[in-house]
Amino acid sequence: MTAPLLELREITMSFDGFLALRDLNLSLQPGELRAVIGPNGAGKTTFLDVITGKIKPTSGDVVFKGRSLLRDQEFSIARLGIGRKFQSPRVFEQLTVRNNLALAVSRPKSPWSLLTGALSRQGRDRVDQLMEIVALHPRADYPAGSLSHGQKQWLEIAMLVGQDPDLLLVDEPVAGLTDEETDLTADLLKSLAGDHTVVVIEHDMEFIRRLDTQVTVLHQGHVLCEGRMDDIQRDERVIDVYLGGADDQQSGEQH
Amino acid sequence: MVASSTLLPQPSRWIRVAIWVLILAVLVAAPSVLPVFRLNLLGRFLSLAIAALGIDLIWGFTGILSLGQGVFFALGGYAVAMFLQLNTSAAAGMLPEFFRLYGVSSLPFFWEPFRSPVFTLIALWLVPALVAAVLGYLVFRNRIKGVYFSILTQAALLVFFNFFNGQQKLINGTNGLPTDTTVLFGQQVGSEPVQRVLFWITGLLLILSWFFVRWVVRGRFGDVLIAIRDDEPRIRFTGFNPVVFKTIVFAIAGALAGISGALFTVQSGIVTPQFMSVPFSIEMVIWVAVGGRGTLLGAIFGAVLINYGKSLVSEALPQSWLFIQGALFILVVTALPQGILGWFFAGGFRNLLVRAGLARPLATYPSLELDGQEEVRL
Numbered sequence: 001m002t003a004p005l006l007e008l009r010e011i012t013m014s015f016d017g018f019l020a021l022r023d024l025n026l027s028l029q030p031g032e033l034r035a036v037i038g039p040n041g042a043g044k045t046t047f048l049d050v051i052t053g054k055i056k057p058t059s060g061d062v063v064f065k066g067r068s069l070l071r072d073q074e075f076s077i078a079r080l081g082i083g084r085k086f087q088s089p090r091v092f093e094q095l096t097v098r099n100n101l102a103l104a105v106s107r108p109k110s111p112w113s114l115l116t117g118a119l120s121r122q123g124r125d126r127v128d129q130l131m132e133i134v135a136l137h138p139r140a141d142y143p144a145g146s147l148s149h150g151q152k153q154w155l156e157i158a159m160l161v162g163q164d165p166d167l168l169l170v171d172e173p174v175a176g177l178t179d180e181e182t183d184l185t186a187d188l189l190k191s192l193a194g195d196h197t198v199v200v201i202e203h204d205m206e207f208i209r210r211l212d213t214q215v216t217v218l219h220q221g222h223v224l225c226e227g228r229m230d231d232i233q234r235d236e237r238v239i240d241v242y243l244g245g246a247d248d249q250q251s252g253e254q255h
Numbered sequence: 256m257v258a259s260s261t262l263l264p265q266p267s268r269w270i271r272v273a274i275w276v277l278i279l280a281v282l283v284a285a286p287s288v289l290p291v292f293r294l295n296l297l298g299r300f301l302s303l304a305i306a307a308l309g310i311d312l313i314w315g316f317t318g319i320l321s322l323g324q325g326v327f328f329a330l331g332g333y334a335v336a337m338f339l340q341l342n343t344s345a346a347a348g349m350l351p352e353f354f355r356l357y358g359v360s361s362l363p364f365f366w367e368p369f370r371s372p373v374f375t376l377i378a379l380w381l382v383p384a385l386v387a388a389v390l391g392y393l394v395f396r397n398r399i400k401g402v403y404f405s406i407l408t409q410a411a412l413l414v415f416f417n418f419f420n421g422q423q424k425l426i427n428g429t430n431g432l433p434t435d436t437t438v439l440f441g442q443q444v445g446s447e448p449v450q451r452v453l454f455w456i457t458g459l460l461l462i463l464s465w466f467f468v469r470w471v472v473r474g475r476f477g478d479v480l481i482a483i484r485d486d487e488p489r490i491r492f493t494g495f496n497p498v499v500f501k502t503i504v505f506a507i508a509g510a511l512a513g514i515s516g517a518l519f520t521v522q523s524g525i526v527t528p529q530f531m532s533v534p535f536s537i538e539m540v541i542w543v544a545v546g547g548r549g550t551l552l553g554a555i556f557g558a559v560l561i562n563y564g565k566s567l568v569s570e571a572l573p574q575s576w577l578f579i580q581g582a583l584f585i586l587v588v589t590a591l592p593q594g595i596l597g598w599f600f601a602g603g604f605r606n607l608l609v610r611a612g613l614a615r616p617l618a619t620y621p622s623l624e625l626d627g628q629e630e631v632r633l
Contacts, residue, residue, distance in 0.1 A: 073491070074491035074492055075492075075494055075497075076496075078494035079494045083492070092481065095478050103490075104493055109494045109496075111499055111503055115471065115474070115476040159493065163494060
């Protein structure tokens with residue numbers, strides 16, 4: 001075992017007494033593709049918020065590449081190499097596809113360098129390459145707001161990749177996509193693992209199955225179990241809280 | 256790449272050329288055509304347009320609505336007025352007149368550096384820029400946005416207004432500092448030759464300011480501003496620190512307001528705390544809204560148009576201007592949310608002609624993947 005890229009140690013997140021996460025432990029190896037599932041209110045998005053610095057945990061520690069992230073703001077965590085894709089696609093709708101990607105690949109991200117220079121040759125090539133990967137080349141100079149839902153999802157994934165993070169956090173990448181788009185997204189994420197560490201949060205069981213990887217089940221802010229999809233689906237506890245009797249379970253959760 | 260970076264309407268090339276020809280023609284012809292009274296008014300409006308450019312930068316592009324630009328405007332005005340006061344009284348070897356009225360025998364320390372013209376020329380934009388940067392940084396760092404930011408800027412405006420109003424012994428309080436009777440290069444500042452020169456300087460600085468702001472909003476820096484306006488939390492996760500960007504543009508807008516205030520002061524003949532009155536700062540925002548947010552020319556156009564309208568209407572029907580201004584604002588917000596120039600650039604004029612049956616409709620919906628200019632056969 002090499003040193004983990006990311007480690008969550010005993011994370012507890014309390015919102016006015018409501019424990020969104022409690023004593024959450026999780027560790028990710030470099031190059032790993034990890035799927036995270038869990039019923040509504042299991043703390044999946046809170047878990048991403050804690051890693052990316054949007055909220056600070058009540059207790060516990062987040063360690064990335066051997067250093068704690070608790071003192072960093074969102075933008076510096078992003079610069080350290082953690083990229084995040086949001087649940088509903090969040091791209092900059094007034095900017096063109098090309099310019100959305102240009103912001104993602106820009107480096108350094110200081111005001112002065114943005115003001116005084118154009119994007120480097122490599123940067124422009126990288127933008128072209130990213131548009132090629134997600135098939136948005138024909139839409140390069142259209143505003144991102146004119147894209148379809150699926151195209152926005154892909155643009156956001158491309159932006160994420162353009163940041164060249166070591167860790168990609170992908171929240172529900174296939175919500176609202178067609179079957180064909182879902183398959184393509186699964187292939188894309190699988191191809192990213194290896195060079196990058198990828199965490200995928202998803203509801204869609206078929207999609208998780210396609211990723212064919214280690215799955216972590218969250219329940220009430222806690223890791224319920226980890227394993228391959230087939231084992232997970234046979235696990236009594238998982239069937240109880242999620243796959244089987246979801247009805248009585250969800251009524252007690254936050255929405 | 257020719258495509259514009261934003262969804263904001265961009266005028267076609269010939270419209271832009273036409274607008275520039277018009278602007279340059281006005282600047283060149285005005286001094287010889289207009290009587291000095293009208294010329295002086297136009298000069299004042301052009302200087303206000305510089306402040307409007309700053310508001311367009313922070314509001315139209317970055318989404319920061321400041322209702323306190325009057326602070327920076329007044330600081331620029333006071334800087335230049337203090338210099339002129341000292342310059343005039345020093346010739347006679349005395350303190351400026353109002354000091355003697357209040358029995359002040361030694362010059363307050365912060366007046367001292369304003370004896371220097373070079374210092375004054377730097378201070379009139381740097382002081383407001385620094386005040387804006389400090390105020391902006393403290394507010395933006397705490398992630399205060401939207402209407403809360405607007406309220407805060409208005410509160411800051413009132414603080415400055417009350418402070419300046421009350422300081423008779425420092426800056427002549429509510430009476431302000433007159434500049435028209437002061438002397439520069441042996442000429443009275445309010446005299447006709449000086450005013451003509453000031454008109455040219457104003458026109459030149461307005462054009463320079465326009466180029467500067469355009470340089471700021473073009474390219475990736477401008478894209479970050481638009482991204483901040485549309486989804487500030489998202490830009491953080493892309494690795495940008497919005498606090499720095501917002502502080503920079505707020506300081507730039509402060510500097511522009513300072514230049515604007517200095518030019519306005521020397522052309523209107525006096526600076527008073529009224530420059531920091533609440534309605535005036537709100538008016539500045541109205542100019543930009545009416546002209547067209549996010550279109551820099553719109554800010555200039557709105558500032559000049561509304562102020563010209565104000566002076567014409569006030570001459571003919573005093574008392575009625577506020578109603579007209581209010582009605583104009585409501586009209587623009589409800590019917591032309593992109594402002595007059597935004598509406599015009601978006602093809603609004605052509606659409607009117609189409610509706611009147613005077614022109615043929617264009618197919619411009621981008622997802623049709625036509626060139627965008629092809630005519631639809633009906």
